[in-house]
Amino acid sequence: VAALLLAISGYRPEPWAGALSILRGACDVRVWPDAGDPADIRYALAWKPPHGLLAGFPKLEAIFSLGAGVDALMRDPTLPAVPVVRYVDPDLTGRMREYVALHVLAHHRRMLDYAAQQHSRLWRELPQPAAREVRVGVMGLGVLGQDACVALAMLGFQVAGWSRTPKKVAGVACFAGAEQLAPFLARTDILVCLLPLTPETEGILNMRLFRLLARDGALPAPVVINAGRGGLQNEADILAALKGGVIGAASLDVFAEEPLPDTSPLWGHPRVILTPHNAAWSSPEACARAVVRQIKAHQNGAPLAHVVDRSLSY
Amino acid sequence: VAALLLAISGYRPEPWAGALSILRGACDVRVWPDAGDPADIRYALAWKPPHGLLAGFPKLEAIFSLGAGVDALMRDPTLPAVPVVRYVDPDLTGRMREYVALHVLAHHRRMLDYAAQQHSRLWRELPQPAAREVRVGVMGLGVLGQDACVALAMLGFQVAGWSRTPKKVAGVACFAGAEQLAPFLARTDILVCLLPLTPETEGILNMRLFRLLARDGALPAPVVINAGRGGLQNEADILAALKGGVIGAASLDVFAEEPLPDTSPLWGHPRVILTPHNAAWSSPEACARAVVRQIKAHQNGAPLAHVVDRSLSY
Numbered sequence: 001v002a003a004l005l006l007a008i009s010g011y012r013p014e015p016w017a018g019a020l021s022i023l024r025g026a027c028d029v030r031v032w033p034d035a036g037d038p039a040d041i042r043y044a045l046a047w048k049p050p051h052g053l054l055a056g057f058p059k060l061e062a063i064f065s066l067g068a069g070v071d072a073l074m075r076d077p078t079l080p081a082v083p084v085v086r087y088v089d090p091d092l093t094g095r096m097r098e099y100v101a102l103h104v105l106a107h108h109r110r111m112l113d114y115a116a117q118q119h120s121r122l123w124r125e126l127p128q129p130a131a132r133e134v135r136v137g138v139m140g141l142g143v144l145g146q147d148a149c150v151a152l153a154m155l156g157f158q159v160a161g162w163s164r165t166p167k168k169v170a171g172v173a174c175f176a177g178a179e180q181l182a183p184f185l186a187r188t189d190i191l192v193c194l195l196p197l198t199p200e201t202e203g204i205l206n207m208r209l210f211r212l213l214a215r216d217g218a219l220p221a222p223v224v225i226n227a228g229r230g231g232l233q234n235e236a237d238i239l240a241a242l243k244g245g246v247i248g249a250a251s252l253d254v255f256a257e258e259p260l261p262d263t264s265p266l267w268g269h270p271r272v273i274l275t276p277h278n279a280a281w282s283s284p285e286a287c288a289r290a291v292v293r294q295i296k297a298h299q300n301g302a303p304l305a306h307v308v309d310r311s312l313s314y
Numbered sequence: 315v316a317a318l319l320l321a322i323s324g325y326r327p328e329p330w331a332g333a334l335s336i337l338r339g340a341c342d343v344r345v346w347p348d349a350g351d352p353a354d355i356r357y358a359l360a361w362k363p364p365h366g367l368l369a370g371f372p373k374l375e376a377i378f379s380l381g382a383g384v385d386a387l388m389r390d391p392t393l394p395a396v397p398v399v400r401y402v403d404p405d406l407t408g409r410m411r412e413y414v415a416l417h418v419l420a421h422h423r424r425m426l427d428y429a430a431q432q433h434s435r436l437w438r439e440l441p442q443p444a445a446r447e448v449r450v451g452v453m454g455l456g457v458l459g460q461d462a463c464v465a466l467a468m469l470g471f472q473v474a475g476w477s478r479t480p481k482k483v484a485g486v487a488c489f490a491g492a493e494q495l496a497p498f499l500a501r502t503d504i505l506v507c508l509l510p511l512t513p514e515t516e517g518i519l520n521m522r523l524f525r526l527l528a529r530d531g532a533l534p535a536p537v538v539i540n541a542g543r544g545g546l547q548n549e550a551d552i553l554a555a556l557k558g559g560v561i562g563a564a565s566l567d568v569f570a571e572e573p574l575p576d577t578s579p580l581w582g583h584p585r586v587i588l589t590p591h592n593a594a595w596s597s598p599e600a601c602a603r604a605v606v607r608q609i610k611a612h613q614n615g616a617p618l619a620h621v622v623d624r625s626l627s628y
Binding site: 091094095097098099101102105106108109111114115117118119121123124125126128130131132151154155156258259260262267268273274275276277278281283 | 405408409411412413415416419420422423425428429431432433435437438439440442444445446465468469470572573574576581582587588589590591592595597
């Protein structure tokens with residue numbers, strides 16, 4: 001009997017197990033740690049499974065990631081040499097669009113300043129550029145990054161994107177590669193990071209990069225928004241950059257350690273908007289639909305979509 | 315000599331006077347209270363001028379409003395019987411789009427809850443519907459309201475609009491008139507008010523209306539956002555509705571009295587996001603360009619655009 005193994009750590013698996021009932025007919029659903037006969041497992045839907053777990057299934061044909069990022073999977077040195085599939089779905093894309101639009105607008109419209117003024121019962125208008133006078137830069141031009149660029153352009157911002165390899169996005173100035181990172185940053189007032197976490201991108205959001213952001217913008221200081229992975233950011237550098245005025249504010253959805261430790265000074269920082277890694281939640285229903293679509297195609301001999309390039313780790 | 319009178323109260327007129335220098339050639343610019351010979355004044359660009367002021371210019375041909383709303387002008391019982399022109403410009407429309415998108419997203423993504431959690435160093439994900447599961451209703455389908463509807467639909471929300479007379483907006487369910495107000499509210503989780511303030515709309519945001527909002531939404535409780543005019547809202551009812559759970563939160567940019575008095579409990583309310591009537595600031599440059607466009611057309615015998623219907627007060 002062919003089966004899919006749901007291997008989730010850190011969350012209750014029940015909502016996903018329930019949503020995967022739509023697989024019935026195509027294959028069985030087993031919920032880790034109750035995998036049953038290891039030889040039954042053809043597919044895995046996984047979120048941060050323990051290293052070594054997936055190597056124990058000799059007939060595994062594909063691993064589906066429950067989230068957009070596959071960095072946790074790729075760090076397993078025993079990961080079987082089968083296709084690893086990223087989670088790509090309009091539901092996820094829409095949720096990330098909401099997060100990016102909200103946080104870019106929040107900083108553009110100086111929401112932290114107005115919240116402080118409200119607290120002090122201070123009625124005062126602050127200088128306010130229009131969106132078309134503000135330059136947003138999106139790092140990472142995959143499905144999520146391209147969609148975010150289009151939404152930001154529709155809201156009126158001047159939008160540019162940066163990616164490892166050259167991309168084309170209508171209405172968006174596209175920069176690519178290490179040599180175009182500095183010019184991209186030099187025209188960026190609000191930086192949005194949606195990069196995958198790979199050996200190449202680890203710690204990329206650091207003081208050296210922050211110092212390259214635009215100093216001539218219409219906002220008081222550059223802003224950094226990270227909804228990629230915590231490993232992309234140097235949290236000590238973010239705090240130092242805020243203190244030194246190198247950046248004026250940050251929205252962080254992801255952290256080096258999650259949950260963010262109680263002791264982190266990011267929690268209480270007046271210029272930081274924190275969220276608990278919920279920028280783009282994987283809806284069980286949407287995720288299950290995407291997996292079922294792929295499994296049915298795969299069983300009919302069609303190629304899997306959104307397969308990770310192992311040489312690039314994403 | 316033909317002249318335009320800049321009659322602004324409550325703001326320094328200098329930025330607008332400077333921006334109006336692009337009128338040179340077409341007509342003189344006088345800054346109230348230095349009107350010079352009253353017979354020179356052909357046009358006025360006005361923001362809350364004292365009642366009676368504009369009646370003192372016998373050759374006045376048109377009055378331009380410096381803001382989108384003309385209610386303050388229309389309350390002057392001595393207002394001369396010349397065309398009153400609303401300020402309509404892509405700059406203003408874009409700024410209102412920013413405000414509406416920001417505040418709808420902020421409540422949709424439960425920013426007040428997450429700010430409180432951040433304050434308590436609490437890492438906790440809250441239930442989060444996707445935008446397509448949330449119904450936004452926009453009251454007022456003029457230029458600003460229609461644009462806001464389109465932006466909200468692009469962000470993924472289910473959008474409906476309500477207006478005095480029937481309108482058609484692509485992708486937006488349009489309701490009209492008193493008899494369709496209840497069904498419009500019954501399908502609305504987040505209400506955005508962009509109505510003009512007229513005798514008909516005064517105090518429309520009251521407890522009776524709040525009770526008609528959807529009770530079956532994906533968010534914990536309905537939300538009210540008012541960027542129209544303070545006179546549209548009953549502030550005691552907003553406080554009572556928040557207290558009674560009839561609404562869960564509000565964003566208010568406008569108030570019955572502005573600046574909002576120190577003593578207002580709205581200032582310190584944890585479920586209210588206040589801004590100092592800056593949802594859509596009139597940029598002097600954009601406003602001057604719009605006025606110059608109209609004056610040049612008028613001098614060439616073309617009709618003025620965006621003229622107020624006196625029988626409707628907007």
